[in-house]
Amino acid sequence: xxxxxSPAPPASWLPLDLLFDNPVFAGGAGLAGLxxxxxxxxxxxxxxxxxxxxxxxxNVEISKxxxxxxxxxxxxxxxxxxxxxxxxxxxxxxxxxMKTARLQSKTGQGQYNFFLQTGYGKHILRHKNAFISVNxxxxxxxxxxxxxxxxxxxxxxxxxxxxxxxxxxxxAYALARVAQEGKTxxxxxxxxxxxxxxxxxxxxxxxxxxxxxxxxxxxxDDVKDFLAMQxxxxxxxxxxxxxxxxxxxxxxxxxxxxxxLAGELDFGVSIINLSERGLTDDRLAQLLQKVPARTLLLLExxxxxxxxxxxxxxxxxxxxxxxxxxxxxxxxxxxxxEERIAFLTTNHIERLDEALIRPGRxxxxxxxxxxxxxxxxxxxxxxxxxIDEDGKGRERFLSRLEALGLFGDxxxxxxxxxxxxxxxxxxxMNGAIDMAEGLIPKIYEAEVAVGVKTPx
Numbered sequence: 457x458x459x460x461x462s463p464a465p466p467a468s469w470l471p472l473d474l475l476f477d478n479p480v481f482a483g484g485a486g487l488a489g490l491x492x493x494x495x496x497x498x499x500x501x502x503x504x505x506x507x508x509x510x511x512x513x514x515n516v517e518i519s520k521x522x523x524x525x526x527x528x529x530x531x532x533x534x535x536x537x538x539x540x541x542x543x544x545x546x547x548x549x550x551x552x553x554m555k556t557a558r559l560q561s562k563t564g565q566g567q568y569n570f571f572l573q574t575g576y577g578k579h580i581l582r583h584k585n586a587f588i589s590v591n592x593x594x595x596x597x598x599x600x601x602x603x604x605x606x607x608x609x610x611x612x613x614x615x616x617x618x619x620x621x622x623x624x625x626x627x628a629y630a631l632a633r634v635a636q637e638g639k640t641x642x643x644x645x646x647x648x649x650x651x652x653x654x655x656x657x658x659x660x661x662x663x664x665x666x667x668x669x670x671x672x673x674x675x676x677d678d679v680k681d682f683l684a685m686q687x688x689x690x691x692x693x694x695x696x697x698x699x700x701x702x703x704x705x706x707x708x709x710x711x712x713x714x715x716x717l718a719g720e721l722d723f724g725v726s727i728i729n730l731s732e733r734g735l736t737d738d739r740l741a742q743l744l745q746k747v748p749a750r751t752l753l754l755l756e757x758x759x760x761x762x763x764x765x766x767x768x769x770x771x772x773x774x775x776x777x778x779x780x781x782x783x784x785x786x787x788x789x790x791x792x793x794e795e796r797i798a799f800l801t802t803n804h805i806e807r808l809d810e811a812l813i814r815p816g817r818x819x820x821x822x823x824x825x826x827x828x829x830x831x832x833x834x835x836x837x838x839x840x841x842x843i844d845e846d847g848k849g850r851e852r853f854l855s856r857l858e859a860l861g862l863f864g865d866x867x868x869x870x871x872x873x874x875x876x877x878x879x880x881x882x883x884x885m886n887g888a889i890d891m892a893e894g895l896i897p898k899i900y901e902a903e904v905a906v907g908v909k910t911p912x
Contacts (some may be wrong), residue, residue, distance in 0.1 A: 512614060512615055513612055513613070513614060513615060514612070514613060514614070514615045514617075514618045515610055515611070515612050516610065516611045516612075516621055517608050517609075517610045518608060518609045518610070518611070519606065519607075519608055520606060520607040520608065521606075521649070524625060524628065524629070525607070525609060526632075527625075527628035527629055527631070527632045528609055528611075528624070528625075528628050529574060529592075529609065530628070530631065530632070530635075531624070531627060531628035531631055532574045532579075532581065532590065533574055553574070553575040553576070574590065574592055575592065576592050576593055576594060577591070577592065577593075578590065578591045579591075579592075583620060583623075583624060584620065584623075585617075586613050586614070586617035586620045587613065587614075588611055588612065588613045588620070589610075589611070589612040589613070590609065590610075590611060591609070591610040591612070592607070592608075592609045593607070593608060593610075594606070594607050595607065595608060611624075635656075636656050638658065638659055639656035639657055639658055639659060640656060640657050640658075640659050640660070640715065640718050640719050640723075640724060640725060641656045641657075641724035641725075641751075642654070642656075642657060642724065642725050642727065643724060643725065643726040643727065643748050643751060644726075644727050645727075645728055645732075645735075645743055647739075648739055648742040648743060649746075650726060650743070650746070650747070650748050653727075657715075659719030660712070660715050660716040660719050661716065661719070661720075662676065662716045662717060662719070662720040664716060664838075665709055665712050665713045665716045666709070666831050666834045666835055666838070666871065667709055667713060667824060667831065668824075668825070668828050668830060668831060669830050671822060671824065672713060672717075674822070675700065675713075675717070675820070675822060676717060676720065678698075678700075678820060679698070679700075679717065679721065679797060680721070682698045682797070683721070683797075686795075695788070695794060695816070696794050696795050696796075697788075697794060697795065697796040697797070697798070698796075698797050698798070698819050699787065699797075699798045699799075699800065699816075699817050699818045699819050699820075700797075700798070700799045700800070700818065700819065700820050700821075700822065701758070701799075701800045701801075701802070701805075701808075701812075701813060701818045701820070701821045701822070702714075702799060702800070702801050702802075702822055702823075702824055703801070703802050703803070703804075703805035703821070703822075703823055703824070704803070704823050704824040704825045704826075705803060705825065705826060705868070705870060706803055706870070706872075707870035707871065707872030707873065708824045708825060708826065708827075708870055708871060708872070709824055709871050709872070710801045710824050711754070711756075711801065713824070714752060714754055714799050714801075717752065718751070718752050721752075722750070723750050723751055723752050724748060724750060724751040724752070725751060725752050725754055726747050726748055726751040726752070726753050726754065727754045727756065728740070728743060728753070728754070728755050728756070729756045729757060730755055730756065730757050730758060730760040730761055730778050730783070731756075731757040731760035733777075734777060735777055735778050736777050736778065736782075737777075737778060737779055737781075737782025737783075737785070737786070738782075740778055740782060740783070740786045741782070741785060741786045741789070744786045744787070744796070747796055749795075752797050752798075752799060753796055753797065753798040753799065754798075754799050754801070755798060755799065755800045755801070756801050757801070757802065757803075758783075758800040758801065758802040758808060758812070759802045759803070759804045759805075759807040759808055760778065761778045761779060761780050761782070761783040780809060780811075780812075783812070784811060784812065784817065787812075787817045788816050788817050800812075800818065805821075805823075825868075826868030826869060826870060827862070827863075827868070827869050827870055827871045827873075827874055828863065829854060829857075829858070829863050831871055831874075832853070832854060832857060832863075832874055833850060833854060835871065835874055835875065835878065836849075836850045836853055836854075836878075836885075837850065839878040839882075839885075839888075840878075840883075840885040840888070843883065843885060844885055849885045849886070849889070852889055853885070853888065853889050853892065856889055856892045857869075857892060857895070860892065860893060860895070860896060862892075862895055862896070867896055867897060868897070869895045869896075869897065873895050874895065877891060877892070877894065877895060
């Protein structure tokens, strides 16, 4: 029986057979397949790990722009045995950074406080029963105005322990409040943002600022009444903000009173100098829209928005950049901020426009002028009341000031000048009386010298 030959394979198969029969090609194809399989496996593993992380872990990112950034940083750095109610501890520290703060010294000499805080990098924190990864890092982006790089702190823990963050932020805030207790926080501008000036200052008692009879009580009572009536404003659709204008000569106590009032209310102070070089209308509007909570807004040199304060400098600067309309819009324009207590100060009220001094922008105008007999007497009692038991020294001092004409319009003196006299004669009331003539304004002495005025 004869067999027929097998049919020949198609010609198109021959190259593939030849290629796979080639050991070099077959080996390369095998390696490529293994590489592809490994790549797919890595991708699947990476996807699986990423999915697992999303399901099991929780990240909380805190920007340096947020108030809680400093709270958390200090909370992590505090020595745990001294905090009492905190049971967390750092289990691994890769890097620390130095924080230096200047302290107020009774001797007048510079004193500093040094302490280490969590540096940049990754750390492991154990709080109660939860392990938390702490990653502090600088971002590649930076503030275009200051050149300062952005910073973040990222806290990572198991999703099942997500409620631990409420406890952490609560403790961090409580510690911040304790550290600031009895102190006033000062804020200043940094571009279009606010930043804290140095360390919190010890609160100044309101009774330490001596204004004319009833002046500080009048302002303080009005501010407290405003703070207690927020719901009343909201119910009637009235913008919840209040403005005060304090005017008078330099050294009369305008800024000191505002700082003391902030301490009385447990507020901070946010300061903007309207004569600052480079302060524009847009920047002022942005700053007033985000004034730090529970602060008194202090706008110094309000007259700078109406006239230039000085002639053009050699570098071309010609006074403040804030305009009259820009100040008005920032105070009560469409985009003006709410929940704000603003104090404007000026040494030259005659330069202000009536459009500024109206309800809604300025609700109360108060003159804080030259020292009066009442103020001089109150200041004397504060400095020498413990040694001038019968009050005869005070009567001699007041009579001396009256004889020099320092309580009238001709030779007005300031409370700052009287305080300077008392500070120079600490515990020496007779020395203060003998040097009272030094309170005569220097400008008057110059006018007498050139014959413009005759001695009093």
